[in-house]
Amino acid sequence: MSSRRELLLEEMGLTPIWRLRTRQAESTTTAAQVQNVPAAAGRGDGAAPAVPRPAIDARDANIARMGWGELRASVAACTACGLRKTCTQTVFGIGDEKADWLLVGEAPGAEEDARGEPFVGQAGRLLDAMLAGIDLKRGEDVYIANVLKCRPPGNRNPEAPEVAKCAPYLRRQVELIRPRLILAMGRFACQTLLDTESSIASLRGRAHSYQGVPLVVTYHPAYLLRSLQDKAKAWEDLCYARSTMADLRAQSGSGAPAH
């Protein structure tokens, strides 16, 4: 392992476990082990509410036709749920609009709400270190977005009607970016995008699909800040995502980013 990677893993708090598990983690980069993980509380771990699925209405159809500029303006002006009344600003998403990698989290927290950018707080710093561990960098072939574009007050769990109103925005972002792979982070994003109540533990280690885009699940960085044990599993997930990306690129005959 290069000393740079060792430093990054140390920053993620992973080095001792990584040293013990190097062989296992490397050999599971195409099929990370599924392990039982007890549910934990807090941002990134809350069970996703069952999202009502109305037939596509005029608003959804309108959003589904938008380009980037219109979509950005529509999110900024959105009052479809009550969250805009309590948040400072909307947090649209950031990064390379032609990225192969799309990372999806839950909703802005306090720092994201203040700065208008996803994952800029403590969890974001861990996310940046995780990305660096697989040679990725925010903004370079990576786009970062959340299921919800507005911060729920006090970081409470998102509610089903809020998710239903915000879902068309993420759906359109996915259509515009056309990423090769989505990395869904945390129980809420995973359950919402996959329309399931299954635990992250049971969803790990294989590729799922969201709108025809391969989707890999992992734990939420905010949760990982509290769980050293699951940091090692998250590292396995990242290795699995990286090898899935390599397979996808090989299948399409390009070792390089898609766009």
Ligand code: URA
């Ligand atoms: N948690 C999230 O899910 N998203 C953010 O942008 C920040 C924290």
